[in-house]
Structures are given as C-alpha cells and as structure tokens.
Amino acid sequence: MKYISHESGNLVLSDTRKPQLKNHEVLVKVAAIGVNRADCMQRQGKYPAPKGDSPILGLECAGTVVELGNEVDKSWLDKRIFTLCAGGAYSEYVAVDAKQLMELPDDVTMVEGAAISEVYLTAFGALFELGKLQHGQTALIHAGASGVGGAAIQMAKSAGATVVITAGSDEKCQHAKSLGADHTINYKNTDFVDYMQSHNLTANVIVDPVAGSYLNKNAQVAAMDCQIIMLAFLDGRFAEVDFAALLRKRISFHASTLRNRSIDFKRQLRDDLVERFYNDIASKNYDFNVYKTLPWTQAQEAHAILERNENAGKVVLLIE
Known part of the structure; x- marks a missing residue:
C-alpha cells in the first residue's frame, strides 16, 4: 500500500x-x-x-x-x-x-x-467527563476557532451552557460566533480577564491548550469549584502559579491527553x-x-x- x-x-x-x-x-x-x-x-x-x-x-x-x-x-x-x-x-x-x-x-x-473523531472525543472528554459541564453553567474555551474549540462550542451549547472563547483574530472570533459562541474575545487586542470581569462572567469549566501565563489568568475568571482542563502548552511548559488563588476557589486542574x-x-x-x-x-x-x-x-x-x-x-x- x-x-x-x-x-x-x-x-x-x-x-x-x-x-x-x-x-x-x-x-x-x-x-x-x-x-x-x-x-x-x-x-x-x-x-x-x-x-x-x-x-x-x-x-x-x-x-x-x-x-x-x-x-x-x-x-x-x-x-x-x-x-x-x-x-x-x-x-x-x-x-x-x-x-x-x-x-x-x-x-x-x-x-x-x-x-x-479526534476533536469531538477530545472536547467531549474535557467538557463533560472531566469538566462535568452542566446546563446553565459557563464554559471558557481557549483557541475557540480550532478543531477542538469548534467541537467544544457546539456540544457545550447543546448542553445548555454559555460559551466564551478566545481566538487570535477578528475573523476567527466571527467563525466561533457562527458556531454558537456567546462571547468571543480576540486576545491580540483584548485581555480575556478584563472582558469577563467587565461582563460579570465566571467560568465553571475552562478548556485550555495554551497553559503557561494563562494558568493564573484562568484562576482570576474561574467560578468556585471550577474545573480547568489543560490539553497542551502552546504558551510554554513552565509557569509561576498562585496556589492561593487555586485554593481560594477550590479549583481542580486536570492535564489530559488522548x-x-x-x-x-x-x-x-x-x-x-x-x-x-x-x-x-x-x-x-x-x-x-x-x-x-x-x-x-x-x-x-x-x-x-x-x-x-x-x-x-x-x-x-x-x-x-
């Protein structure tokens, strides 16, 4: 062959x-x-x-x-x-x-x-098997215009969640919105922490392939008992972590590969x-x-x- x-x-x-x-x-x-x-x-x-x-x-x-x-x-x-x-x-x-x-x-x-297969199984595992996403909760999906991001947006909306995504261009944000995202944030010109705080949004589940500097920022927008699922480390493999922020909100952190x-x-x-x-x-x-x-x-x-x-x-x- x-x-x-x-x-x-x-x-x-x-x-x-x-x-x-x-x-x-x-x-x-x-x-x-x-x-x-x-x-x-x-x-x-x-x-x-x-x-x-x-x-x-x-x-x-x-x-x-x-x-x-x-x-x-x-x-x-x-x-x-x-x-x-x-x-x-x-x-x-x-x-x-x-x-x-x-x-x-x-x-x-x-x-x-x-x-x-790869994106739906990965997104499903992150949102529902690890994240325990429920109707009425909020999911924050980084790299929301990616394959996994697109699958996650649509399944989260099917489950009755509010969906917030980050992406690297206005075009990608518009693409994510067309898939059902409620809030889209171009991280090149808008800090997602500032955006979520100004819109009174906190995340119950965060799907994150970025890691690095995003870990502490995720903690700032996390709801109590938030589940953070790290799928990759596009921002780098090392980070300084504020453990007090994780403890204060009882955040659970999962590192997951398929x-x-x-x-x-x-x-x-x-x-x-x-x-x-x-x-x-x-x-x-x-x-x-x-x-x-x-x-x-x-x-x-x-x-x-x-x-x-x-x-x-x-x-x-x-x-x-």
Whole structure:
C-alpha cells in the first residue's frame, strides 16, 4: 500500500505492507484523514508514537471496512466509518480497534467524517467527563476557532451552557460566533480577564491548550469549584502559579491527553460520546468545521497551515 512517510521531516508518498490484523481489529480502506497538531509534532520528532502504536502518522480517518479480525462482528464489513486510530491513518489502509469505530451516516461525507473523531472525543472528554459541564453553567474555551474549540462550542451549547472563547483574530472570533459562541474575545487586542470581569462572567469549566501565563489568568475568571482542563502548552511548559488563588476557589486542574490513553479508556469515551451526541452528529446538527481539504499528496502544506496557525477549523487530506 501507499503511505506518507515522514522521515527527515519531509512528507512523501512511499510503499509498505498492509497492516496485519489482530483479532479485535478491522482493516479500513482510508478515504480521508484528519490532520492534527500531534501529527506535526511527530513529524518534527517531538512526539513519538506510544509503544505498540503504528509509527505512521495519523490519529483519525474516515473510510470503509474491508476486512475483519476473527473476533469482530460481521456486520461491520463494508460499512462506512469514522474513527480514532492508534497511528497509521496517513495510509491507504489502516488497522483499527473495532470497538472504537463509529458508523458514518449516508449523508455525512468522508471529508466531514475525518474531521470528527479526534476533536469531538477530545472536547467531549474535557467538557463533560472531566469538566462535568452542566446546563446553565459557563464554559471558557481557549483557541475557540480550532478543531477542538469548534467541537467544544457546539456540544457545550447543546448542553445548555454559555460559551466564551478566545481566538487570535477578528475573523476567527466571527467563525466561533457562527458556531454558537456567546462571547468571543480576540486576545491580540483584548485581555480575556478584563472582558469577563467587565461582563460579570465566571467560568465553571475552562478548556485550555495554551497553559503557561494563562494558568493564573484562568484562576482570576474561574467560578468556585471550577474545573480547568489543560490539553497542551502552546504558551510554554513552565509557569509561576498562585496556589492561593487555586485554593481560594477550590479549583481542580486536570492535564489530559488522548493519544496515550489505554484502549479500554478510548472505547469507553467513544461509547459515552455516541450515547450523548451521536444523534446530533448523524443528523448534521453540527457544523463539522472543515477549514480546507487537500489531496494527501499535499500533506506538507496541510502541516504548514497548522504551523502557521492559519486555520479556523480542521484540515483534511483526501486520498485520490
């Protein structure tokens, strides 16, 4: 099969063998691939695949099941699916744990399907599994125009929450507003602490891929018993923390990643998302937030778009 190699930091088409299936896996013929910052970091040598995962890039895809492991329900054969992958999605074929598959509805395209799994599962885990977001509460979502941000906005609104986001341009703020955000803050010209305090807003749940200097600022706008979920550290890995502010508001701080979770954790997260939000996904009640679709031969440009922080939403690679 063809796959995209990332040796020496360059993304080029190469050849390799199709993956060998384990009993619990299916073979997916890949149609479209969601591009994530983790892929860029892995290409740069900063985020190696966990032990046992495919060394090939790619954490999510949409495609068609073409082969089944011995323990897999036969009904999955020939079905259109979208799914997380334990690496390997930048390929014509990828082996996937069958219990993480989600059926792709007929009127959802492969491109849209490829833009769902990683961001919706990440946002769902942050907002609801860790954040315990409830109807009537307020969610503060940093990087609100990102793929995870777009998913978080729409699920939080479905749950009856007020949504505040930060983003780096007026265009990205407008994009987030079009997805349902109630308050949008361009952090380039407005301090989010000043904005929230002047609008009498406090956050019950904060989803934060920025970290660094944002930790103390988050504490300033946190409600009592706020849950802060850190997904990355775009502002840097070190910060000086005012622990008194955390204690005063009984703030809970969670550092969360999805890629290195156990297979059982990912299965349960998938089941919980399907139970609560699959009908909204299947009914296309959500905008799947695709910023740009490129042929997979242009994977290098797809990574460059993310690294320039250009995108408002997901970049998807289409296998021609």
